[in-house]
Amino acid sequence: MADQYLYYLFLLLLLPLPLLLFLYVVVRPRPVKISIKDRHVFITGGSSGIGLSLAHQAASEGASVSILARSRNKLEEAREAVRLATGKEVEIFAADVRDYEAVKKAVEEAGPIDVLIVNQGVFVPQELEKQDVDEVRFMLDVNLMGSFNMIKAALPSMKEARKDRGPASIALMSSQAGQVGIYGYSAYSASKFGLRGLAEALQQEVIVDNIHVSLIFPPDTETPGLEEENRRKPPLTSTIASSSGAMKADEVAKKALNGIKSASFIVSCNFEGFLLSIATAGLSPQRSFLMAYIEVVAAGVLRIAALCFQWNWYGIIEKWQVACTE
Numbered sequence: 001m002a003d004q005y006l007y008y009l010f011l012l013l014l015l016p017l018p019l020l021l022f023l024y025v026v027v028r029p030r031p032v033k034i035s036i037k038d039r040h041v042f043i044t045g046g047s048s049g050i051g052l053s054l055a056h057q058a059a060s061e062g063a064s065v066s067i068l069a070r071s072r073n074k075l076e077e078a079r080e081a082v083r084l085a086t087g088k089e090v091e092i093f094a095a096d097v098r099d100y101e102a103v104k105k106a107v108e109e110a111g112p113i114d115v116l117i118v119n120q121g122v123f124v125p126q127e128l129e130k131q132d133v134d135e136v137r138f139m140l141d142v143n144l145m146g147s148f149n150m151i152k153a154a155l156p157s158m159k160e161a162r163k164d165r166g167p168a169s170i171a172l173m174s175s176q177a178g179q180v181g182i183y184g185y186s187a188y189s190a191s192k193f194g195l196r197g198l199a200e201a202l203q204q205e206v207i208v209d210n211i212h213v214s215l216i217f218p219p220d221t222e223t224p225g226l227e228e229e230n231r232r233k234p235p236l237t238s239t240i241a242s243s244s245g246a247m248k249a250d251e252v253a254k255k256a257l258n259g260i261k262s263a264s265f266i267v268s269c270n271f272e273g274f275l276l277s278i279a280t281a282g283l284s285p286q287r288s289f290l291m292a293y294i295e296v297v298a299a300g301v302l303r304i305a306a307l308c309f310q311w312n313w314y315g316i317i318e319k320w321q322v323a324c325t326e
């Protein structure tokens with residue numbers, strides 16, 4: 001009797017093997033490792049928050065680091081901070097990512113890039129009806145058009161330099177609000193969802209050049225940007241966004257760098273982010289057959305979880321509206 005149970009248990013354990021084997025064979029692009037040490041890492045928005053943490057960590061891992069942002073003062077402070085902490089000198093470039101010519105000039109001065117981290121971003125939450133069109137355009141211009149400008153300016157020299165320098169990376173800083181639309185984030189979410197389309201198409205275009213794209217999805221992260229944002233965040237935005245736990249900039253930077261080094265296309269930062277990445281896997285490339293396996297097996301259950309989250313959020317919105325009209 002006991003033998004029979006063992007036999008069934010054995011069969012049950014074997015069941016996933018053909019699927020695992022199949023996924024191992026089909027996942028594309030193929031896994032690859034990207035090194036940071038002794039390579040040129042160029043970080044936009046590197047003078048504050050997550051970008052500054054990335055600059056610290058990349059420098060301490062032996063990369064030569066360049067950072068780009070608008071304010072020269074903040075760039076100089078950042079350079080000083082990294083020098084004090086790591087003894088390394090970062091190159092600074094003052095430019096607005098909305099200005100293609102300025103960005104192109106900065107990239108030419110900086111020299112060939114091995115790891116481009118497109119991290120600059122602005123976020124001004126507000127219900128669309130109350131938000132100025134200029135603010136909508138501001139977020140789309142800096143977050144989305146700015147990323148196009150940056151990548152287009154950097155690509156020629158990145159491709160050129162590949163011949164003898166090994167695999168390169170282009171990483172884009174999205175947000176969990178780029179995986180699910182959130183109240184108060186219509187423009188911000190649109191700009192971050194846009195990065196996903198850009199990243200998916202770009203990866204197909206640059207795979208032959210040994211360039212690997214990563215998309216990073218942080219939750220609320222303690223940064224000067226978030227502090228500023230919180231001053232005018234609609235309460236419903238804060239409540240719904242708190243479905244995912246907040247993180248520190250250093251923690252997000254660490255997850256991001258690890259994701260870049262393993263060339264993961266989707267990089268999540270916390271447990272909620274891990275669930276989100278499986279729930280929104282869609283037609284994104286996946287290099288890891290184990291992650292692909294989890295995506296396949298968990299799809300149904302996570303769709304149910306997603307519907308429960310929506311049920312909860314719509315309940316909160318309804319209650320808030322009732323409270324406001326009383």
Ligand SMILES: NC(=O)C1=CN([C@@H]2O[C@H](COP(=O)(O)OP(=O)(O)OC[C@H]3O[C@@H](n4cnc5c(N)ncnc54)[C@H](OP(=O)(O)O)[C@@H]3O)[C@@H](O)[C@H]2O)C=CC1
Nearest residue numbers: 045047048049050069070071097120121175220221223225
């Ligand atoms: N903090 C959070 O809660 C989360 C942030 N993110 C994303 O992470 C990224 C970084 O956020 P965070 O660290 O909080 O932001 P911060 O506001 O702390 O820093 C933003 C950086 O971007 C630079 N920047 C802003 N506008 C431009 C521009 N037009 N051209 C060039 N550089 C610019 C800023 O410098 P300067 O102003 O001098 O130009 C600064 O270096 C953003 O893309 C954001 O959307 C994602 C999820 C959560």
Ligand SMILES: CCCCCCCCCCCCCCCC(=O)[C@@H](N)CO
Nearest residue numbers: 123175176177220241243244275279306
């Ligand atoms: C199926 C399972 C689902 C699991 C949980 C879903 C949780 C969603 C929370 C979304 C949080 C969005 C934060 C945006 C932060 C940000 O970008 C701003 N601070 C601006 O920088």
